Amino acid sequence: MTIIPTISTVLYDKIQLRERSEYTNIWSLLDNVYDPEIPVLSVWDIGILQNIEFDGDDYLIIITPTYSGCPAVDAIKEDIAKELQDNQIFNYQIKTRLSPAWTTDSMTLEGINKLRAYGIAPPTDVLDGCALHITPTENILCPQCNSRNTHIISEFGSTACKALFKCHDCQEPFDFFKCI
Amino acid sequence: MLDLKEKTKQYSTRLGDDSLILGHRISEWTSNGPFLEEDIALGNVALDYIGRARMFYTYAADLAGNGKTEDDLAYLRSEREFQNYLINELPRGDFAFTMVRQLFVDVFFSYYLKALTNSNDTELAAIATKSLKETRYHLRRSRDWTLRLGLGTDESKARMTKALAEIWGYVHELFEPDELELELIACGIAVDTREIKDNWFADIGAILSEADLAIPDAEWAVRGGRKGYHTEHLSMLLSVMQSVHRAHPGANW
Numbered sequence: 001m002t003i004i005p006t007i008s009t010v011l012y013d014k015i016q017l018r019e020r021s022e023y024t025n026i027w028s029l030l031d032n033v034y035d036p037e038i039p040v041l042s043v044w045d046i047g048i049l050q051n052i053e054f055d056g057d058d059y060l061i062i063i064t065p066t067y068s069g070c071p072a073v074d075a076i077k078e079d080i081a082k083e084l085q086d087n088q089i090f091n092y093q094i095k096t097r098l099s100p101a102w103t104t105d106s107m108t109l110e111g112i113n114k115l116r117a118y119g120i121a122p123p124t125d126v127l128d129g130c131a132l133h134i135t136p137t138e139n140i141l142c143p144q145c146n147s148r149n150t151h152i153i154s155e156f157g158s159t160a161c162k163a164l165f166k167c168h169d170c171q172e173p174f175d176f177f178k179c180i
Numbered sequence: 181m182l183d184l185k186e187k188t189k190q191y192s193t194r195l196g197d198d199s200l201i202l203g204h205r206i207s208e209w210t211s212n213g214p215f216l217e218e219d220i221a222l223g224n225v226a227l228d229y230i231g232r233a234r235m236f237y238t239y240a241a242d243l244a245g246n247g248k249t250e251d252d253l254a255y256l257r258s259e260r261e262f263q264n265y266l267i268n269e270l271p272r273g274d275f276a277f278t279m280v281r282q283l284f285v286d287v288f289f290s291y292y293l294k295a296l297t298n299s300n301d302t303e304l305a306a307i308a309t310k311s312l313k314e315t316r317y318h319l320r321r322s323r324d325w326t327l328r329l330g331l332g333t334d335e336s337k338a339r340m341t342k343a344l345a346e347i348w349g350y351v352h353e354l355f356e357p358d359e360l361e362l363e364l365i366a367c368g369i370a371v372d373t374r375e376i377k378d379n380w381f382a383d384i385g386a387i388l389s390e391a392d393l394a395i396p397d398a399e400w401a402v403r404g405g406r407k408g409y410h411t412e413h414l415s416m417l418l419s420v421m422q423s424v425h426r427a428h429p430g431a432n433w
Contacts, residue, residue, distance in 0.1 A: 068311060069203075069224075069231025098235065099306035101313070135317070154217035155321050156224040164217065180313050 010105035014047070023052045026059055026089070033083050036075045037159050040118045043076060045111030047102055059084075059092040064102045067160040104130060104179050115177060116143050121165065123179035130179040135163055140176050142167035150174075184367065188301060189243035190263075191364055193253060194406065195304075196236030197264035200254055201414070202285060203229030204421050208272050221321065225282075228314045235307045255425035259408075259415045266405040267350040269414040276339035279325040280347055286319035287383045288354055291376035300368035323387055330391025337393070344388075345396045352401040355380070361406075 007015075018027055030049055035041045043049040046066070053060040061080055065073045077094050084092050104123035107115075112122040123130045125141035127148070137152040147169035157164040162175040182190075207226035213219025237250035267285065272278050293315055296308035329336040355377040357365060364370030388395055404410065425431070 065231070065310075067228060067231065068235060068314060069227030069229070071227070098310050099302070101306070101310040133313075154221055155317070156217075156221040158220070160224045160227055178317075180317070 007109065008105035010103060011108065014106055017051060021052060023054065023059065026052050029083055029087055030061070030080060033076065033079045035072060036079070037072045038115070038118070038120065040114040041111050043080070045108045045114065047104070047106030048076060050097055057091060059089065061092055061094045062097050063094060064097055066102050070160055103133070104177065119143050119174060120162065121174055121176040123177050125176075126179055133179055135176070135178045135180075140165050142170060142172070143174055144172045145170040185243055187360055187364055188369060189240045190360060191370055192236045192240040192243065192304065194263035196233045196240060196253065197262045198268050199229045199236065200233035201262065201264045201417065202268040203227075203233060204417060205268065205270075205272050206278070209278065214275055225318055228318070232307070232311050235310070239303050239307065251425065255422045259410055259418055261408060262410065262414060262418070263406050263408055265350075265354055266402055266411055267347065267354070269411060269417060270347070270350065271413055273343065273346075274339060276329055276336065277343040277346065279322055279329065280340060280343040282318065282322035283326050283387065284347065284351060284384065286315055286322045287380055288376070289315040290319055291379050292371050292373065295371040295376065299370070304369065326387055326393070327391045330388070330393040340391070340393055344393060345398060348396040348398045349400040349402050353403040353405060356403065358406045
Protein backbone atom coordinates (compact mmCIF):
# COMPACT_ATOMS: atom_id res chain seq x y z
CA MET A 1 0.00 0.00 0.00
CA THR A 2 1.31 3.41 -0.91
CA ILE A 3 0.62 6.19 1.56
CA ILE A 4 0.28 9.59 -0.01
CA PRO A 5 0.88 12.22 2.64
CA THR A 6 -1.62 15.05 2.55
CA ILE A 7 -1.46 18.36 4.32
CA SER A 8 -4.08 20.95 5.13
CA THR A 9 -4.45 24.00 2.91
CA VAL A 10 -3.57 26.13 5.94
CA LEU A 11 -0.23 24.35 6.29
CA TYR A 12 0.39 24.43 2.55
CA ASP A 13 -0.17 28.20 2.44
CA LYS A 14 2.08 28.67 5.43
CA ILE A 15 4.93 26.71 3.87
CA GLN A 16 4.54 28.64 0.61
CA LEU A 17 4.67 31.91 2.52
CA ARG A 18 7.96 30.94 4.10
CA GLU A 19 9.51 29.57 0.94
CA ARG A 20 8.73 32.74 -0.97
CA SER A 21 9.97 35.02 1.78
CA GLU A 22 13.19 36.98 1.31
CA TYR A 23 13.95 36.96 5.01
CA THR A 24 15.14 33.36 5.23
CA ASN A 25 17.75 34.16 7.86
CA ILE A 26 15.12 35.54 10.24
CA TRP A 27 12.86 32.52 9.73
CA SER A 28 15.82 30.24 10.47
CA LEU A 29 16.77 32.17 13.60
CA LEU A 30 13.25 31.89 14.94
CA ASP A 31 13.37 28.11 14.47
CA ASN A 32 15.43 28.29 17.66
CA VAL A 33 12.53 29.76 19.65
CA TYR A 34 10.44 27.11 21.33
CA ASP A 35 7.09 27.10 23.09
CA PRO A 36 7.96 27.30 26.81
CA GLU A 37 5.11 24.96 27.73
CA ILE A 38 5.90 22.36 25.05
CA PRO A 39 9.65 22.73 24.55
CA VAL A 40 9.86 20.33 21.59
CA LEU A 41 7.80 22.63 19.35
CA SER A 42 9.27 25.74 17.76
CA VAL A 43 7.07 28.79 17.16
CA TRP A 44 7.10 27.77 13.50
CA ASP A 45 6.09 24.17 14.25
CA ILE A 46 3.15 25.15 16.41
CA GLY A 47 1.90 27.88 14.07
CA ILE A 48 2.34 30.89 16.36
CA LEU A 49 4.79 32.51 13.93
CA GLN A 50 2.50 33.79 11.20
CA ASN A 51 4.77 35.83 8.96
CA ILE A 52 7.88 37.97 8.74
CA GLU A 53 7.49 41.30 6.99
CA PHE A 54 9.70 44.34 6.49
CA ASP A 55 8.32 47.88 6.67
CA GLY A 56 11.41 49.62 5.29
CA ASP A 57 13.03 50.06 8.71
CA ASP A 58 12.03 47.16 10.88
CA TYR A 59 11.37 43.48 10.55
CA LEU A 60 7.80 42.84 11.63
CA ILE A 61 7.54 39.51 13.38
CA ILE A 62 3.87 38.62 13.10
CA ILE A 63 2.63 36.19 15.69
CA THR A 64 -0.84 34.90 16.47
CA PRO A 65 -1.88 33.52 19.87
CA THR A 66 -3.02 29.93 20.19
CA TYR A 67 -5.68 30.31 22.88
CA SER A 68 -6.93 33.76 23.91
CA GLY A 69 -5.56 33.56 27.43
CA CYS A 70 -2.47 31.50 26.73
CA PRO A 71 0.13 32.85 29.19
CA ALA A 72 2.96 31.45 27.07
CA VAL A 73 2.49 34.23 24.49
CA ASP A 74 4.24 36.85 26.63
CA ALA A 75 7.17 34.51 27.29
CA ILE A 76 7.38 33.70 23.58
CA LYS A 77 7.60 37.40 22.69
CA GLU A 78 10.50 37.79 25.11
CA ASP A 79 12.23 34.72 23.68
CA ILE A 80 11.84 36.00 20.11
CA ALA A 81 13.30 39.36 21.14
CA LYS A 82 16.23 37.68 22.85
CA GLU A 83 16.99 35.43 19.88
CA LEU A 84 17.03 38.40 17.50
CA GLN A 85 19.16 40.56 19.80
CA ASP A 86 21.61 37.72 20.43
CA ASN A 87 22.10 37.68 16.68
CA GLN A 88 22.62 41.43 16.43
CA ILE A 89 19.23 42.19 14.96
CA PHE A 90 17.76 45.20 16.70
CA ASN A 91 15.42 46.63 14.07
CA TYR A 92 12.39 44.53 14.75
CA GLN A 93 8.85 44.83 16.09
CA ILE A 94 6.80 41.93 17.35
CA LYS A 95 3.18 42.30 16.30
CA THR A 96 0.18 40.22 17.27
CA ARG A 97 -2.33 39.56 14.52
CA LEU A 98 -5.58 37.75 15.27
CA SER A 99 -6.66 37.03 11.72
CA PRO A 100 -6.53 34.40 10.35
CA ALA A 101 -7.24 32.77 13.69
CA TRP A 102 -4.79 30.09 14.79
CA THR A 103 -5.79 26.52 14.11
CA THR A 104 -4.03 23.23 14.74
CA ASP A 105 -4.04 22.79 10.94
CA SER A 106 -1.04 25.09 10.88
CA MET A 107 1.10 22.68 12.90
CA THR A 108 3.97 21.31 10.81
CA LEU A 109 4.40 17.60 10.11
CA GLU A 110 7.72 17.70 11.95
CA GLY A 111 5.93 19.29 14.90
CA ILE A 112 3.27 16.58 14.89
CA ASN A 113 5.91 13.85 14.99
CA LYS A 114 7.93 15.61 17.68
CA LEU A 115 4.80 16.08 19.78
CA ARG A 116 3.91 12.38 19.60
CA ALA A 117 7.48 11.35 20.43
CA TYR A 118 7.35 13.69 23.43
CA GLY A 119 4.32 11.79 24.77
CA ILE A 120 1.57 14.22 23.77
CA ALA A 121 -0.98 12.94 21.25
CA PRO A 122 -1.01 15.42 18.33
CA PRO A 123 -4.29 16.90 17.00
CA THR A 124 -4.11 14.68 13.90
CA ASP A 125 -4.33 11.47 15.95
CA VAL A 126 -8.11 11.71 16.03
CA LEU A 127 -9.89 9.04 13.97
CA ASP A 128 -10.83 11.57 11.28
CA GLY A 129 -7.38 13.18 11.33
CA CYS A 130 -8.91 16.42 12.68
CA ALA A 131 -11.03 16.96 9.55
CA LEU A 132 -14.02 18.06 11.62
CA HIS A 133 -11.99 20.12 14.11
CA ILE A 134 -13.72 18.51 17.05
CA THR A 135 -12.01 16.99 20.06
CA PRO A 136 -13.66 13.58 20.51
CA THR A 137 -14.16 11.77 23.80
CA GLU A 138 -12.52 8.53 22.69
CA ASN A 139 -10.35 6.75 20.10
CA ILE A 140 -7.39 9.12 20.22
CA LEU A 141 -4.22 7.19 19.35
CA CYS A 142 -2.25 6.55 22.55
CA PRO A 143 1.24 8.08 22.13
CA GLN A 144 2.70 5.34 24.36
CA CYS A 145 1.32 2.11 22.83
CA ASN A 146 -0.60 3.20 19.69
CA SER A 147 -3.89 1.78 20.97
CA ARG A 148 -7.16 3.50 20.02
CA ASN A 149 -8.82 2.12 23.14
CA THR A 150 -8.66 5.48 24.91
CA HIS A 151 -11.11 7.74 26.67
CA ILE A 152 -11.26 11.37 27.80
CA ILE A 153 -10.72 12.11 31.51
CA SER A 154 -10.97 15.89 31.36
CA GLU A 155 -11.63 18.38 28.59
CA PHE A 156 -8.70 20.43 29.82
CA GLY A 157 -5.22 19.19 30.64
CA SER A 158 -2.17 20.96 32.02
CA THR A 159 -2.68 23.87 29.60
CA ALA A 160 -5.61 25.32 27.64
CA CYS A 161 -4.42 23.65 24.43
CA LYS A 162 -4.61 20.12 25.81
CA ALA A 163 -7.22 17.63 27.04
CA LEU A 164 -6.47 14.71 29.34
CA PHE A 165 -7.02 11.13 28.12
CA LYS A 166 -6.40 7.65 29.46
CA CYS A 167 -5.39 4.52 27.55
CA HIS A 168 -7.30 1.40 28.56
CA ASP A 169 -4.63 -0.91 27.13
CA CYS A 170 -1.39 0.40 28.62
CA GLN A 171 -3.31 2.19 31.42
CA GLU A 172 -1.25 5.36 30.96
CA PRO A 173 -2.86 8.79 31.11
CA PHE A 174 -1.72 11.19 28.40
CA ASP A 175 -2.24 14.72 27.14
CA PHE A 176 -3.96 15.28 23.80
CA PHE A 177 -3.23 18.49 21.90
CA LYS A 178 -6.81 19.51 21.13
CA CYS A 179 -7.88 19.73 17.55
CA ILE A 180 -9.31 23.18 16.79
CA MET B 181 -23.15 63.16 19.19
CA LEU B 182 -20.30 60.74 19.58
CA ASP B 183 -18.44 59.66 16.50
CA LEU B 184 -18.36 56.08 15.33
CA LYS B 185 -14.86 55.42 16.60
CA GLU B 186 -15.79 56.55 20.11
CA LYS B 187 -18.91 54.40 20.06
CA THR B 188 -17.00 51.36 18.85
CA LYS B 189 -14.49 51.96 21.64
CA GLN B 190 -17.28 51.95 24.19
CA TYR B 191 -18.76 48.81 22.67
CA SER B 192 -15.44 46.97 22.69
CA THR B 193 -14.89 48.08 26.29
CA ARG B 194 -18.20 46.65 27.48
CA LEU B 195 -17.53 43.38 25.67
CA GLY B 196 -14.22 43.33 27.53
CA ASP B 197 -16.11 44.01 30.78
CA ASP B 198 -18.35 40.98 30.23
CA SER B 199 -15.37 38.71 29.71
CA LEU B 200 -13.16 40.14 32.45
CA ILE B 201 -15.80 40.04 35.17
CA LEU B 202 -16.93 36.52 34.29
CA GLY B 203 -13.33 35.37 33.90
CA HIS B 204 -12.53 36.73 37.36
CA ARG B 205 -15.54 35.00 38.87
CA ILE B 206 -14.55 31.66 37.35
CA SER B 207 -10.95 32.14 38.47
CA GLU B 208 -12.20 32.25 42.07
CA TRP B 209 -12.65 28.47 41.74
CA THR B 210 -8.90 27.99 41.42
CA SER B 211 -7.84 25.69 44.28
CA ASN B 212 -11.52 25.46 45.31
CA GLY B 213 -12.68 23.11 42.54
CA PRO B 214 -14.56 19.93 43.49
CA PHE B 215 -11.71 17.77 42.17
CA LEU B 216 -8.39 18.29 40.47
CA GLU B 217 -9.43 17.94 36.81
CA GLU B 218 -12.37 20.26 37.30
CA ASP B 219 -10.19 22.77 39.11
CA ILE B 220 -7.84 22.79 36.11
CA ALA B 221 -10.73 23.01 33.65
CA LEU B 222 -12.27 26.01 35.41
CA GLY B 223 -8.88 27.70 35.54
CA ASN B 224 -8.49 27.23 31.80
CA VAL B 225 -11.96 28.56 31.03
CA ALA B 226 -11.18 31.59 33.21
CA LEU B 227 -7.99 32.14 31.21
CA ASP B 228 -9.91 32.04 27.93
CA TYR B 229 -12.24 34.76 29.22
CA ILE B 230 -9.47 36.93 30.60
CA GLY B 231 -7.61 36.55 27.31
CA ARG B 232 -10.75 37.57 25.47
CA ALA B 233 -11.10 40.62 27.72
CA ARG B 234 -7.51 41.58 26.90
CA MET B 235 -8.26 41.49 23.17
CA PHE B 236 -11.37 43.68 23.50
CA TYR B 237 -9.66 46.11 25.90
CA THR B 238 -6.52 46.34 23.76
CA TYR B 239 -8.67 47.23 20.77
CA ALA B 240 -10.64 49.77 22.81
CA ALA B 241 -7.37 51.32 24.01
CA ASP B 242 -6.09 51.49 20.41
CA LEU B 243 -9.26 53.28 19.34
CA ALA B 244 -8.99 55.70 22.25
CA GLY B 245 -5.44 56.52 21.16
CA ASN B 246 -4.73 58.44 24.34
CA GLY B 247 -1.91 56.30 25.67
CA LYS B 248 -4.20 54.34 27.99
CA THR B 249 -3.78 50.58 27.96
CA GLU B 250 -5.80 47.47 28.64
CA ASP B 251 -4.62 47.69 32.27
CA ASP B 252 -6.15 51.15 32.71
CA LEU B 253 -9.47 49.81 31.53
CA ALA B 254 -9.34 46.74 33.75
CA TYR B 255 -7.87 48.17 36.93
CA LEU B 256 -8.54 51.88 37.07
CA ARG B 257 -12.23 52.19 36.43
CA SER B 258 -14.87 52.15 39.13
CA GLU B 259 -18.07 50.19 39.43
CA ARG B 260 -20.30 52.66 37.59
CA GLU B 261 -17.92 52.71 34.64
CA PHE B 262 -18.20 48.97 34.08
CA GLN B 263 -20.97 48.01 31.68
CA ASN B 264 -21.00 44.22 31.90
CA TYR B 265 -24.24 42.29 31.94
CA LEU B 266 -25.21 41.61 35.54
CA ILE B 267 -25.25 37.83 35.12
CA ASN B 268 -21.45 37.88 34.88
CA GLU B 269 -20.88 39.57 38.24
CA LEU B 270 -23.04 37.32 40.42
CA PRO B 271 -20.96 35.48 43.06
CA ARG B 272 -19.83 32.05 41.95
CA GLY B 273 -22.19 30.25 44.36
CA ASP B 274 -21.94 26.48 44.47
CA PHE B 275 -20.81 24.33 41.54
CA ALA B 276 -24.38 24.01 40.25
CA PHE B 277 -24.79 27.79 40.17
CA THR B 278 -21.50 28.22 38.34
CA MET B 279 -22.46 25.59 35.75
CA VAL B 280 -25.96 27.00 35.13
CA ARG B 281 -24.44 30.43 34.56
CA GLN B 282 -21.82 28.92 32.24
CA LEU B 283 -24.51 27.14 30.27
CA PHE B 284 -26.52 30.34 29.86
CA VAL B 285 -23.48 32.40 28.92
CA ASP B 286 -21.99 29.74 26.62
CA VAL B 287 -25.21 29.38 24.62
CA PHE B 288 -25.49 33.16 24.47
CA PHE B 289 -21.91 33.63 23.28
CA SER B 290 -22.15 30.80 20.76
CA TYR B 291 -24.74 32.86 18.88
CA TYR B 292 -23.38 36.29 19.79
CA LEU B 293 -19.82 35.65 18.63
CA LYS B 294 -21.00 33.91 15.47
CA ALA B 295 -22.95 37.06 14.60
CA LEU B 296 -20.00 39.26 15.55
CA THR B 297 -17.76 37.41 13.08
CA ASN B 298 -19.83 39.20 10.41
CA SER B 299 -19.29 42.64 11.93
CA ASN B 300 -18.25 45.43 9.59
CA ASP B 301 -15.51 46.14 12.11
CA THR B 302 -12.77 43.71 11.07
CA GLU B 303 -10.94 43.73 14.40
CA LEU B 304 -14.08 42.85 16.36
CA ALA B 305 -14.79 40.16 13.76
CA ALA B 306 -11.27 38.73 14.21
CA ILE B 307 -11.64 38.62 18.01
CA ALA B 308 -15.00 36.89 17.59
CA THR B 309 -13.60 34.29 15.20
CA LYS B 310 -10.89 33.44 17.68
CA SER B 311 -13.20 33.32 20.70
CA LEU B 312 -16.00 31.39 19.04
CA LYS B 313 -13.94 28.20 18.82
CA GLU B 314 -13.27 28.41 22.56
CA THR B 315 -16.89 29.10 23.42
CA ARG B 316 -18.07 26.05 21.48
CA TYR B 317 -15.68 23.93 23.50
CA HIS B 318 -16.87 25.54 26.75
CA LEU B 319 -20.48 24.86 25.81
CA ARG B 320 -19.79 21.18 25.41
CA ARG B 321 -18.61 21.11 29.02
CA SER B 322 -21.37 23.21 30.55
CA ARG B 323 -24.00 21.22 28.66
CA ASP B 324 -22.44 17.96 29.82
CA TRP B 325 -22.39 19.13 33.44
CA THR B 326 -26.00 20.32 33.22
CA LEU B 327 -27.05 16.83 32.12
CA ARG B 328 -24.94 15.09 34.73
CA LEU B 329 -26.18 17.27 37.58
CA GLY B 330 -29.80 17.37 36.40
CA LEU B 331 -29.93 13.60 35.97
CA GLY B 332 -27.65 12.90 38.93
CA THR B 333 -28.77 12.65 42.54
CA ASP B 334 -31.69 14.33 44.32
CA GLU B 335 -29.15 16.69 45.85
CA SER B 336 -27.58 17.72 42.52
CA LYS B 337 -30.99 18.15 40.92
CA ALA B 338 -32.23 20.28 43.83
CA ARG B 339 -29.15 22.48 43.57
CA MET B 340 -29.57 22.93 39.83
CA THR B 341 -33.23 23.85 40.29
CA LYS B 342 -32.31 26.40 42.93
CA ALA B 343 -29.55 27.87 40.74
CA LEU B 344 -31.90 28.18 37.77
CA ALA B 345 -34.42 30.05 39.91
CA GLU B 346 -31.74 32.43 41.17
CA ILE B 347 -30.28 33.25 37.76
CA TRP B 348 -33.36 33.36 35.54
CA GLY B 349 -34.22 37.00 36.15
CA TYR B 350 -30.78 38.12 34.93
CA VAL B 351 -31.32 36.64 31.48
CA HIS B 352 -33.69 39.25 30.06
CA GLU B 353 -31.28 42.17 29.76
CA LEU B 354 -29.10 40.08 27.44
CA PHE B 355 -31.68 40.56 24.71
CA GLU B 356 -32.37 44.28 25.15
CA PRO B 357 -29.86 46.38 23.19
CA ASP B 358 -29.41 49.91 24.51
CA GLU B 359 -29.10 53.12 22.51
CA LEU B 360 -25.39 52.71 21.82
CA GLU B 361 -25.86 49.18 20.58
CA LEU B 362 -28.86 50.13 18.43
CA GLU B 363 -26.79 52.75 16.67
CA LEU B 364 -23.93 50.32 16.11
CA ILE B 365 -26.35 47.63 14.93
CA ALA B 366 -27.56 50.10 12.30
CA CYS B 367 -23.94 50.46 11.14
CA GLY B 368 -23.46 46.70 10.95
CA ILE B 369 -20.91 46.73 13.78
CA ALA B 370 -22.71 45.46 16.87
CA VAL B 371 -24.73 42.29 17.34
CA ASP B 372 -28.49 42.60 17.55
CA THR B 373 -29.23 40.32 20.50
CA ARG B 374 -32.97 40.47 19.79
CA GLU B 375 -32.21 38.26 16.81
CA ILE B 376 -30.56 35.55 18.89
CA LYS B 377 -33.18 35.50 21.62
CA ASP B 378 -35.38 32.77 20.11
CA ASN B 379 -32.41 30.50 19.45
CA TRP B 380 -31.19 31.00 23.00
CA PHE B 381 -34.52 30.10 24.57
CA ALA B 382 -34.94 27.11 22.24
CA ASP B 383 -31.48 25.71 23.00
CA ILE B 384 -31.73 26.27 26.75
CA GLY B 385 -35.22 24.74 26.76
CA ALA B 386 -33.97 21.64 24.92
CA ILE B 387 -30.92 21.15 27.15
CA LEU B 388 -32.89 21.65 30.36
CA SER B 389 -35.58 19.30 29.17
CA GLU B 390 -32.95 16.65 28.38
CA ALA B 391 -31.54 17.18 31.87
CA ASP B 392 -35.03 16.76 33.35
CA LEU B 393 -34.94 20.32 34.65
CA ALA B 394 -37.70 22.88 34.25
CA ILE B 395 -37.43 26.45 33.01
CA PRO B 396 -38.24 28.57 36.07
CA ASP B 397 -41.66 30.10 36.22
CA ALA B 398 -40.28 33.46 37.35
CA GLU B 399 -41.61 36.88 36.43
CA TRP B 400 -38.93 39.04 37.97
CA ALA B 401 -36.16 40.60 35.93
CA VAL B 402 -33.12 42.69 36.85
CA ARG B 403 -31.59 45.10 34.36
CA GLY B 404 -28.99 47.83 34.30
CA GLY B 405 -25.57 46.36 33.55
CA ARG B 406 -25.14 48.20 30.26
CA LYS B 407 -26.03 51.47 32.03
CA GLY B 408 -23.51 50.90 34.79
CA TYR B 409 -26.13 50.08 37.42
CA HIS B 410 -24.84 47.02 39.20
CA THR B 411 -25.65 44.59 41.95
CA GLU B 412 -23.79 45.08 45.22
CA HIS B 413 -21.48 42.22 44.20
CA LEU B 414 -19.50 44.07 41.53
CA SER B 415 -17.92 46.63 43.84
CA MET B 416 -16.65 43.84 46.08
CA LEU B 417 -15.27 41.94 43.11
CA LEU B 418 -13.49 45.06 41.86
CA SER B 419 -12.04 45.86 45.27
CA VAL B 420 -10.34 42.45 45.27
CA MET B 421 -9.39 42.37 41.60
CA GLN B 422 -8.00 45.91 41.50
CA SER B 423 -6.35 46.04 44.91
CA VAL B 424 -2.80 45.21 43.85
CA HIS B 425 -2.82 47.56 40.90
CA ARG B 426 -4.25 50.40 42.93
CA ALA B 427 -1.82 49.85 45.81
CA HIS B 428 1.17 49.74 43.46
CA PRO B 429 0.25 51.87 40.43
CA GLY B 430 2.31 51.02 37.38
CA ALA B 431 4.03 48.09 39.08
CA ASN B 432 5.60 45.64 36.69
CA TRP B 433 7.10 42.20 36.97
